[in-house]
Amino acid sequence: MAVTSHDVAKLAGVSQATVSRALRDDHRVSEATRKKVADAARALGYVRSEVGRSLSTRSTHQVAMVADLDNALYPRLVAPVHDALMDLGYRMVVFAERGDEMSAYERLLDGSVDGAILTTSELHSSLPHMLHGKGFPFVQMNRVSALIDADSVTADNSGGGAAVGRLLHECGHRRIGAILGPEQASSSRDREAGFRGALDEAGLELPPRRVSRGRFAYEDGSAGFRRIMTQADPPTAVFCVTDMLAVGALNEARQMGLEVPGDVDIVGFDDLDVAGWPCFQLTTVRVDFPLMARFAAQRIVARLSGDRSAEAVHETVPTRLVLRETHAVNS
Amino acid sequence: MAVTSHDVAKLAGVSQATVSRALRDDHRVSEATRKKVADAARALGYVRSEVGRSLSTRSTHQVAMVADLDNALYPRLVAPVHDALMDLGYRMVVFAERGDEMSAYERLLDGSVDGAILTTSELHSSLPHMLHGKGFPFVQMNRVSALIDADSVTADNSGGGAAVGRLLHECGHRRIGAILGPEQASSSRDREAGFRGALDEAGLELPPRRVSRGRFAYEDGSAGFRRIMTQADPPTAVFCVTDMLAVGALNEARQMGLEVPGDVDIVGFDDLDVAGWPCFQLTTVRVDFPLMARFAAQRIVARLSGDRSAEAVHETVPTRLVLRETHAVNS
Numbered sequence: 001m002a003v004t005s006h007d008v009a010k011l012a013g014v015s016q017a018t019v020s021r022a023l024r025d026d027h028r029v030s031e032a033t034r035k036k037v038a039d040a041a042r043a044l045g046y047v048r049s050e051v052g053r054s055l056s057t058r059s060t061h062q063v064a065m066v067a068d069l070d071n072a073l074y075p076r077l078v079a080p081v082h083d084a085l086m087d088l089g090y091r092m093v094v095f096a097e098r099g100d101e102m103s104a105y106e107r108l109l110d111g112s113v114d115g116a117i118l119t120t121s122e123l124h125s126s127l128p129h130m131l132h133g134k135g136f137p138f139v140q141m142n143r144v145s146a147l148i149d150a151d152s153v154t155a156d157n158s159g160g161g162a163a164v165g166r167l168l169h170e171c172g173h174r175r176i177g178a179i180l181g182p183e184q185a186s187s188s189r190d191r192e193a194g195f196r197g198a199l200d201e202a203g204l205e206l207p208p209r210r211v212s213r214g215r216f217a218y219e220d221g222s223a224g225f226r227r228i229m230t231q232a233d234p235p236t237a238v239f240c241v242t243d244m245l246a247v248g249a250l251n252e253a254r255q256m257g258l259e260v261p262g263d264v265d266i267v268g269f270d271d272l273d274v275a276g277w278p279c280f281q282l283t284t285v286r287v288d289f290p291l292m293a294r295f296a297a298q299r300i301v302a303r304l305s306g307d308r309s310a311e312a313v314h315e316t317v318p319t320r321l322v323l324r325e326t327h328a329v330n331s
Numbered sequence: 332m333a334v335t336s337h338d339v340a341k342l343a344g345v346s347q348a349t350v351s352r353a354l355r356d357d358h359r360v361s362e363a364t365r366k367k368v369a370d371a372a373r374a375l376g377y378v379r380s381e382v383g384r385s386l387s388t389r390s391t392h393q394v395a396m397v398a399d400l401d402n403a404l405y406p407r408l409v410a411p412v413h414d415a416l417m418d419l420g421y422r423m424v425v426f427a428e429r430g431d432e433m434s435a436y437e438r439l440l441d442g443s444v445d446g447a448i449l450t451t452s453e454l455h456s457s458l459p460h461m462l463h464g465k466g467f468p469f470v471q472m473n474r475v476s477a478l479i480d481a482d483s484v485t486a487d488n489s490g491g492g493a494a495v496g497r498l499l500h501e502c503g504h505r506r507i508g509a510i511l512g513p514e515q516a517s518s519s520r521d522r523e524a525g526f527r528g529a530l531d532e533a534g535l536e537l538p539p540r541r542v543s544r545g546r547f548a549y550e551d552g553s554a555g556f557r558r559i560m561t562q563a564d565p566p567t568a569v570f571c572v573t574d575m576l577a578v579g580a581l582n583e584a585r586q587m588g589l590e591v592p593g594d595v596d597i598v599g600f601d602d603l604d605v606a607g608w609p610c611f612q613l614t615t616v617r618v619d620f621p622l623m624a625r626f627a628a629q630r631i632v633a634r635l636s637g638d639r640s641a642e643a644v645h646e647t648v649p650t651r652l653v654l655r656e657t658h659a660v661n662s
Contacts, residue, residue: 042433062443074406079427083427092427094425096413102373254610
């Protein structure tokens with residue numbers, strides 16, 4: 001005979017309702033009771049049915065993370081979001097983004113998840129707007145759409161960009177270049193804006209011939225760097241809005257026989273693992289991604305737990321310069 | 332009034348059963364009909380309910396991929412598995428592995444997924460064994476458990492390891508070292524076995540002082556390399572069973588002022604993107620991960636589509652040497 005939640009309740013000495021709540025990690029149940037119920041369930045070999053649970057509560061306790069798995073940043077985001085959601089009693093389902101908003105929209109609304117963390121929004125993305133129209137709970141993380149004011153958790157991109165601008169000025173650079181990401185990515189836009197603001201304040205220019213714009217991949221960094229550096233009057237320092245772009249630029253500099261630093265400084269943004277490898281030792285801007293993940297998980301769970309306030313909540317995680325070896329103070 | 336599948340059927344001029352089948356990408360429905368139904372569904376703003384579908388078919392059309400998101404290999408596996416499953420009408424749910432087999436077991440069996448692709452099996456993992464006991468469909472990918480004979484898709488690790496052994500012998504090396512992964516990982520075990528076999532045939536030894544064993548991370552590569560190279564009679568060539576270990580070793584070699592090649596050759600395995608970066612140009616063994624993903628997706632879908640044969644199916648994808656710049660023929 002199949003073991004039921006009533007058997008578990010009996011063994012644990014609690015009510016059947018408490019068993020249900022404990023097994024879905026409801027925070028109204030004490031840690032001690034949850035452990036007692038889990039032990040009893042394990043002893044009896046009891047496995048909850050998610051399908052049954054969906055029926056009784058119309059809730060799946062699953063949150064989708066919409067992610068671009070081809071982007072080097074995402075491994076840094078997926079695991080912390082997974083863990084943060086688990087801590088809050090939710091599971092993460094990864095929806096790999098393949099540039100088709102209608103298909104993401106349909107998958108999100110089909111009842112298999114309660115809410116979503118969107119990490120691939122572009123400024124003109126209509127997905128957040130459409131989800132909002134349906135009353136579907138979501139939080140934008142890392143990047144936002146400009147078409148709607150919805151909950152978001154982002155890095156202080158503008159502050160980080162400004163810090164790089166000030167650093168390069170203080171290092172004595174007067175001819176400065178930049179390798180930027182897609183115009184539709186708010187992260188790139190905000191990093192650029194902060195950077196330009198700091199250069200403006202210092203009376204420095206960022207002329208179009210010293211700017212390259214592409215996607216966020218390694219190849220965009222290497223190709224962009226070569227393009228900028230082969231113009232007349234090339235820059236003595238290049239800000240790359242992501243580490244992957246900076247690594248591409250750094251490799252291209254070596255191919256071109258340029259010393260970094262010396263001939264040219266290169267500064268990145270994100271502080272991925274690769275930035276700290278001895279062969280790169282990239283000066284960059286650290287983003288606290290685990291904190292970003294925690295904030296995003298807490299926000300979506302707050303929405304799913306009944307926070308229906310119309311006001312959008314915007315959280316920003318701090319950024320800070322990490323000074324390694326691809327910049328130098330010039331006399 | 333909510334739009335139902337009957338409305339879609341009417342507009343598309345097909346039966347309601349055909350709408351259901353078309354919307355779950357059932358291959359019995361022609362491409363043309365599927366498109367007609369999809370267009371009608373879109374025109375009416377119809378969104379299928381997964382919960383409703385689970386009820387009627389007891390199938391979620393979801394497959395879990397159990398993955399270790401901290402391992403650099405996984406970004407190479409997740410996207411192709413996702414796409415291959417999508418092509419077959421299934422969705423991928425990522426379960427991040429956190430070393431707790433009981434919790435993975437419970438999540439897999441709770442009714443939220445139809446089957447699983449396990450990519451983190453260790454030789455003594457009991458998870459595959461337990462799932463088999465419950466009749467839960469799964470396929471092991473990349474790594475396998477030794478405790479059970481179940482469907483698997485792996486690389487020709489032994490063949491790849493042997494190719495590296497022969498290469499190093501042909502390059503003239505006589506003192507050879509190796510940086511290995513966890514003893515519990517079949518991928519590392521098989522790569523090591525193939526490598527040792529080729530050295531044996533060539534009459535070469537792999538003494539313990541030239542072998543380092545750790546996890547698969549960058550740090551294990553750099554620490555292992557330093558340990559091996561600071562012994563008496565250090566090797567002139569080191570085989571690393573993964574690219575991430577090789578990149579760690581390569582960086583450590585540079586820190587130690589060693590030329591690669593010249594003072595020491597380093598060969599990896601996997602052919603991750605990083606292996607092709609100009610600053611590494613790592614000689615390595617390429618694994619066809621997209622093919623592995625496709626095989627794994629086809630295998631699990633075959634099981635879910637009624638293939639109940641007791642015989643386990645084992646598929647192997649080929650590996651081949653990629654000769655870049657971290658080895659050299661010595662006179």
